[in-house]
Amino acid sequence: xxxxxxxxxxQLIDGELFENIRKVALQEEEWDENKKKDVERFEKTxxxxxxxxxxxxxxxxxxxxxxxLKEVIQLADITSLELFQGPSNWELAQIHPEWCNHCGKxxxxxxxxxxxxxxxxxxxxxxPFLKDEIIPNQDxxxxxxxxxxxxxxxxxxxxxxxxxxxxxPQVCQNYPLMLIGSxxxxxxxxxxxxxxxxxxxxxxxxxxxxFDEAVKRKTEGIGIRL
Numbered sequence: 001x002x003x004x005x006x007x008x009x010x011q012l013i014d015g016e017l018f019e020n021i022r023k024v025a026l027q028e029e030e031w032d033e034n035k036k037k038d039v040e041r042f043e044k045t046x047x048x049x050x051x052x053x054x055x056x057x058x059x060x061x062x063x064x065x066x067x068x069l070k071e072v073i074q075l076a077d078i079t080s081l082e083l084f085q086g087p088s089n090w091e092l093a094q095i096h097p098e099w100c101n102h103c104g105k106x107x108x109x110x111x112x113x114x115x116x117x118x119x120x121x122x123x124x125x126x127x128p129f130l131k132d133e134i135i136p137n138q139d140x141x142x143x144x145x146x147x148x149x150x151x152x153x154x155x156x157x158x159x160x161x162x163x164x165x166x167x168x169p170q171v172c173q174n175y176p177l178m179l180i181g182s183x184x185x186x187x188x189x190x191x192x193x194x195x196x197x198x199x200x201x202x203x204x205x206x207x208x209x210x211f212d213e214a215v216k217r218k219t220e221g222i223g224i225r226l
Contacts, residue, residue, distance in 0.1 A: 007071065008062075008072060008211070008214045009075055011214040013083075046077075046203050046207060050207050054212075075207075075210060076206035076207040081210070089206075096202075101198075102160045103196075104155055104157065107154075110149065112138060113146050114143060115169045117142055127167055130164070134147070175198075
């Protein structure tokens, strides 16, 4: 492959396979025009940071361009590193709790806050005052949600902390990751994106890992030393 025709992402995934995965991701998240614009702003934010971490001029011999960074970010956003024998989104998030800057956006902008039927009892046992505040979920009546959750009334806006942090629902513990899919095929996607410092750091970390792996494969393939 000539360097002027080189696409870094091709070292990681077949172009047609990527487009199919991206199409499925778009359908799963039901992206409308507003959400697409949010994602574009998010990718631009990550790109600014990735260009500082991996400036393209350092990889001039490989013909890497700004567009290659954009494509790696798109791949990092919609896929799990498990596809490349790496850690899952959830595993990365667990390793880096410091990525959360406690802005509270997930607490004030998310609705409904999903509460699994199996965790309702534990939450209300430790917080009896919540019994009348948890109601059947609008979309999944066998599960539950908070009666008021946009903004969540248990988010302390002054302290920027959750008032029921130790017993907060699992969905809150996982943010900015959101579990979707049918039973047996569940997987985590990244929610909030440009509004969330955590999501930005998560995708940036994945993009760096994918970029380095792609460069490694390319340099080994053509025998170039950087």
